[in-house]
Amino acid sequence: MKTFCGRANPSTGALDWVEESEEYDYHQEIARSCYADMLHDHDRNKKYYQGIRAAVARVKARGEKVIILDIGTGTGLLSMMAVTAGADFCYAVEVFKPMAEAAQCIVEKNGFSENIKIINKHSTDVTVGPDGDMQMKANVLITELFDTELIGEGALPSYEHAHQNLVQEGCEAVPHRATVYARLVESELLWSWAQLQPAEVEGVRLAPPPAVAHCAGAHAVCDIQLSQVSPHSFTPLGPLCSIVDFSKPVSSAFQSHSSQFVAQSGGRAQVVLSWWDLDMDPSGSIVCTMAPSWTYPQPKMAPWRDHWMQSVYFLPVESRVREGEELSLTVCHDDYSLWYSLSLQSAAENQAPPSRPCCTCQAHLVWTRPRFGELNDRRRTESYVRALRSVLREDSVCLGVSDGSLLPVFAHMIGAKKVLFFGPCGHMMMSKQVIEQVNTSYFFIVLPHQDKACLFQISVLMGEPYFSTSLLPWHSLFFWYCRTALAGLLQPRAAILPCSATLHMVAVEFQDLWRIRAPCGTCEGFDVTPMDEMVQRSLDFRESREAEPHPLWEYPCRALTQATAVMTFDFTQCVPQQPISSQGSLPFIRIGRCHGVALWMEYHLTDDITVSAGLIGPISEQGECEWSRHRKQGVYFFRSPCESSGDGRAAVSYSFTFEPSLGDIKMDFSV
Numbered sequence: 001m002k003t004f005c006g007r008a009n010p011s012t013g014a015l016d017w018v019e020e021s022e023e024y025d026y027h028q029e030i031a032r033s034c035y036a037d038m039l040h041d042h043d044r045n046k047k048y049y050q051g052i053r054a055a056v057a058r059v060k061a062r063g064e065k066v067i068i069l070d071i072g073t074g075t076g077l078l079s080m081m082a083v084t085a086g087a088d089f090c091y092a093v094e095v096f097k098p099m100a101e102a103a104q105c106i107v108e109k110n111g112f113s114e115n116i117k118i119i120n121k122h123s124t125d126v127t128v129g130p131d132g133d134m135q136m137k138a139n140v141l142i143t144e145l146f147d148t149e150l151i152g153e154g155a156l157p158s159y160e161h162a163h164q165n166l167v168q169e170g171c172e173a174v175p176h177r178a179t180v181y182a183r184l185v186e187s188e189l190l191w192s193w194a195q196l197q198p199a200e201v202e203g204v205r206l207a208p209p210p211a212v213a214h215c216a217g218a219h220a221v222c223d224i225q226l227s228q229v230s231p232h233s234f235t236p237l238g239p240l241c242s243i244v245d246f247s248k249p250v251s252s253a254f255q256s257h258s259s260q261f262v263a264q265s266g267g268r269a270q271v272v273l274s275w276w277d278l279d280m281d282p283s284g285s286i287v288c289t290m291a292p293s294w295t296y297p298q299p300k301m302a303p304w305r306d307h308w309m310q311s312v313y314f315l316p317v318e319s320r321v322r323e324g325e326e327l328s329l330t331v332c333h334d335d336y337s338l339w340y341s342l343s344l345q346s347a348a349e350n351q352a353p354p355s356r357p358c359c360t361c362q363a364h365l366v367w368t369r370p371r372f373g374e375l376n377d378r379r380r381t382e383s384y385v386r387a388l389r390s391v392l393r394e395d396s397v398c399l400g401v402s403d404g405s406l407l408p409v410f411a412h413m414i415g416a417k418k419v420l421f422f423g424p425c426g427h428m429m430m431s432k433q434v435i436e437q438v439n440t441s442y443f444f445i446v447l448p449h450q451d452k453a454c455l456f457q458i459s460v461l462m463g464e465p466y467f468s469t470s471l472l473p474w475h476s477l478f479f480w481y482c483r484t485a486l487a488g489l490l491q492p493r494a495a496i497l498p499c500s501a502t503l504h505m506v507a508v509e510f511q512d513l514w515r516i517r518a519p520c521g522t523c524e525g526f527d528v529t530p531m532d533e534m535v536q537r538s539l540d541f542r543e544s545r546e547a548e549p550h551p552l553w554e555y556p557c558r559a560l561t562q563a564t565a566v567m568t569f570d571f572t573q574c575v576p577q578q579p580i581s582s583q584g585s586l587p588f589i590r591i592g593r594c595h596g597v598a599l600w601m602e603y604h605l606t607d608d609i610t611v612s613a614g615l616i617g618p619i620s621e622q623g624e625c626e627w628s629r630h631r632k633q634g635v636y637f638f639r640s641p642c643e644s645s646g647d648g649r650a651a652v653s654y655s656f657t658f659e660p661s662l663g664d665i666k667m668d669f670s671v
Contacts, residue, residue, distance in 0.1 A: 011663025051280025069138035187234035216316035216357035226310035387605035
């Protein structure tokens with residue numbers, strides 16, 4: 001059965017009514033899941049297996065039958081490990097129906113149907129008793145309910161309920177303990193993702209307004225691959241602290257924990273870097289750690305995983321600390337999230353635990369963290385200021401088309417006669433309030449539904465372009481559609497900035513990212529092909545023919561071909577009526593395994609000023625790539641990787657078609 005669904009088109013700005021299968025959302029969720037990544041995480045699987053064997057052995061040593069409760073079973077892998085280790089019976093709970101069905105198939109395929117019962121419920125809905133889901137309470141609790149922040153998927157309420165209702169008192173638990181670690185640091189790079197920094201335009205220092213500078217910001221965790229943040233990018237101000245020990249008894253109520261330490265060096269306390277460990281046994285001899293690679297004596301030996309990363313927390317207020325100062329770092333948590341604060345030890349005893357920080361300036365609601373970093377990029381700002389300076393005149397009337405952009409402020413400071421905004425009503429009103437805090441000069445706000453006949457003729461149309469609704473690089477072509485809609489307002493020789501954009505591609509070998517789309521087959525000796533088949537069916541539904549967004553600075557890759565521009569979009573002209581097509585091929589020039597293609601946009605502000613949202617430097621001789629931290633790039637994964645001999649005899653053939661009516665780019669690749 002198919003239904004009509006209204007979907008906002010990020011490129012055209014239109015509300016498209018499309019005919020979608022009722023299974024569309026189902027396939028989307030499976031195709032974008034992290035299950036394959038978890039199955040490929042050998043370190044995680046091995047540590048769980050060791051912990052399960054030890055727990056089962058301890059129960060058997062007491063002469064008891066081993067009854068397992070496995071909450072969040074996923075594929076059923078941990079339950080099969082438990083039965084193999086000698087458990088008598090497993091109750092495997094999985095709330096996501098497609099995953100529960102896949103687990104049932106996997107359990108049957110591996111011959112464990114008589115020992116494992118799949119329960120398709122949330123664990124808090126599971127019942128115990130003769131007529132219940134479980135015949136008896138379990139004496140071993142196995143869970144995999146964690147996210148990058150540890151508790152963000154509701155681990156605490158689930159644990160709390162399980163201990164009260166589903167497991168025996170004094171039961172064994174795998175993992176047995178979780179410990180959160182935190183380190184206070186100063187980092188100009190990371191802090192630039194949290195607060196607007198001063199900028200200099202035409203010799204005038206543009207400082208963030210007090211309301212923005214003093215705002216505590218958004219409380220949500222910033223989860224990243226911290227291994228890709230060089231230790232040279234931050235200065236530790238204190239030691240690594242064991243700040244929260246989540247062990248029995250578990251409570252989802254608000255709690256706070258403090259760690260006292262002496263500052264190792266002076267500096268600006270800005271950021272807390274955090275990760276956690278799982279102790280799979282009571283003695284702590286089986287440990288699964290999320291520590292970034294640079295904490296290892298041999299960084300290349302660190303396990304890679306994307307389903308669990310590391311956390312960056314921004315302190316509500318930047319503060320100066322002196323070497324030798326006695327400090328207290330406090331973490332608070334509710335049932336789903338954590339937040340940090342810093343104080344002097346002498347003052348900490350008399351302070352109440354800090355409440356959850358929230359944004360009061362609206363800037364943190366308008367700008368994402370990568371967007372803050374983009375706005376604080378001085379080199380990027382200089383490029384836009386230089387481009388604006390080349391097109392602005394004293395009588396210039398400028399119209400800005402970008403979400404929450406500082407370009408109108410820059411244009412005003414350079415000397416434009418009048419500056420106007422254009423954009424969606426709700427977001428633009430919020431952007432207006434933020435921008436007016438940055439510069440108190442009055443800006444006319446142009447909204448799409450207003451009568452355009454009353455407006456001035458525009459001499460400069462400018463955009464970064466940036467739109468909060470953009471997911472893939474080419475979604476920023478919304479600027480082109482806005483330019484087309486505004487054609488009647490433009491002076492005959494109006495300057496368009498950027499004047500054009502190009503779509504670029506390069507074939508790549510990923511160091512690790514390929515794992516999220518690779519079939520697993522056999523995992524720790526268990527056949528999980530039903531899972532592979534389910535994911536592939538969902539990918540074939542649509543996703544395998546589309547690119548997906550990824551911040552490639554977090555995911556190292558090697559270029560196996562040259563990078564090349566494959567499509568050009570001329571913003572000085574209106575969006576054409578007919579499709580734009582491009583075909584060609586790129587020879588492999590380096591030896592490696594090609595997993596797919598990376599795609600990004602470059603914006604040509606003027607004939608000689610270009611800003612890249614992808615590669616920001618030349619590809620090294622070995623193929624190493626340096627990517628922008630501000631925007632996500634597109635990744636098109638090949639269904640099967642292909643080997644490159646690097647002699648140029650093999651090539652990636654490509655075909656791109658831009659459909660103006662859809663605002664989308666269809667692409668196809670072959671080797």
